[in-house]
Amino acid sequence: xxxxxxxxxxxxxxxxxxxxxxxxxxxxxxxxxxxxxxxxxxxxxxxxxxxxxxxxxxxxxxxxxxxxxxxxxxxxxxxxxxxxxxxxxxxxxxxxxxxxxxxxxxxxxxxxxxxxxxxxxxxxxxxxxxxxxxxxxxxxxxxxxxxxxxxxxxxxxxxxxxxxxxxxxxxxxxxxxxxxxxxxxxxxxxxxxxxxxxxxxxxxxxxxxxxxxxxxxxxxxxxxxxxxxxxxxxxxxxxxxxxxxxxxxxxxxxxxxxxxxxxxxxxxxxxxxxxxxxxxxxxxxxxxxxxxxxxxxxxxxxxxxxxxxxxxxxxxxxxxxxxxxxxxxxxxxx
Numbered sequence: 001x002x003x004x005x006x007x008x009x010x011x012x013x014x015x016x017x018x019x020x021x022x023x024x025x026x027x028x029x030x031x032x033x034x035x036x037x038x039x040x041x042x043x044x045x046x047x048x049x050x051x052x053x054x055x056x057x058x059x060x061x062x063x064x065x066x067x068x069x070x071x072x073x074x075x076x077x078x079x080x081x082x083x084x085x086x087x088x089x090x091x092x093x094x095x096x097x098x099x100x101x102x103x104x105x106x107x108x109x110x111x112x113x114x115x116x117x118x119x120x121x122x123x124x125x126x127x128x129x130x131x132x133x134x135x136x137x138x139x140x141x142x143x144x145x146x147x148x149x150x151x152x153x154x155x156x157x158x159x160x161x162x163x164x165x166x167x168x169x170x171x172x173x174x175x176x177x178x179x180x181x182x183x184x185x186x187x188x189x190x191x192x193x194x195x196x197x198x199x200x201x202x203x204x205x206x207x208x209x210x211x212x213x214x215x216x217x218x219x220x221x222x223x224x225x226x227x228x229x230x231x232x233x234x235x236x237x238x239x240x241x242x243x244x245x246x247x248x249x250x251x252x253x254x255x256x257x258x259x260x261x262x263x264x265x266x267x268x269x270x271x272x273x274x275x276x277x278x279x280x281x282x283x284x285x286x287x288x289x290x291x292x293x294x295x296x297x298x299x300x301x302x303x304x305x306x307x308x309x310x311x312x313x314x315x316x317x318x319x320x321x322x323x324x325x326x327x328x329x330x331x332x333x334x
Contacts, residue, residue, distance in 0.1 A: 010328050017068065027243070044235050048153060070086075072085075084097070086120055091151060092150070095146050095148025095151050097145075103138075113128075122140075123137065124159075126166055131329060133246060135163065182313050191291055194262070194263065194266075195262025196269075208238065208304055209240045210237055211241050212241060214321050221322060236253075237288065238295055250288070254288055259281070300321055305317070
């Protein structure tokens with residue numbers, strides 16, 4: 001019998017000045033919401049991770065301690081995060097409490113679990129079940145566990161660092177400088193995706209992760225301009241967030257790539273993706289791999305990312321959610 005606990009929600013609390021994106025591997029501490037200097041996990045000059053949530057603009061409500069952790073809720077007007085913190089406040093865990101002793105879970109997981117290097121004395125394991133996985137941490141008393149992400153005192157994603165060396169745990173896209181080589185730029189024509197908008201309107205390639213809240217936010221912002229015939233989008237699915245959504249990004253990206261091109265975007269936007277109804281098309285994995293390789297070549301940092309061709313043949317690009325739609329459309333039409 002397989003036992004698997006899925007983290008039901010994880011909403012990151014930040015409001016960067018740059019375009020909002022679901023990040024591939026850009027450290028959180030490099031974003032504009034980071035307060036203070038970069039802090040390494042073993043830095044003796046740790047600051048307070050719980051206080052950092054408040055500095056980032058969240059309201060903090062303390063809850064009763066559980067199994068040696070201080071617990072609470074950090075929330076803003078639109079976002080919510082349940083957290084668990086050790087007495088040192090060196091880190092916070094955001095996730096769900098599992099009322100089963102950690103050692104029992106570790107024993108049941110057997111060879112499917114990979115033990116992580118403890119941080120601030122907190123043990124953890126990466127557990128894989130088929131194409132799904134979860135990171136689970138022990139409570140200080142060992143009598144329970146937390147399916148969670150671990151964040152450092154200045155916002156760094158410690159869980160991502162812990163699982164980086166585990167094969168298949170992180171997206172295969174690596175960050176490199178965008179190429180100016182014309183042959184590589186022309187590779188954009190090999191992308192698989194769905195079209196939405198008037199055929200005669202300027203076309204923009206929009207890289208998305210189906211699970212990315214910022215991809216959906218950008219889509220809703222641009223929908224009125226699409227309806228008005230001012231722009232046409234080619235929605236290109238990627239799977240960047242498998243490490244935090246238990247493989248759902250790949251499942252949903254392949255589902256999208258199994259649909260007809262004229263249905264793909266609208267099905268995603270309207271929340272009608274249902275991977276459980278039908279098996280993905282055999283070539284959907286190949287399409288996703290090709291999209292991923294092209295994204296790697298252009299140095300994609302996260303989703304959404306917009307790419308378009310100017311009239312003079314040069315490539316235009318916007319990383320993140322458009323903050324000024326009018327200016328964005330002006331640039332696209334040039």
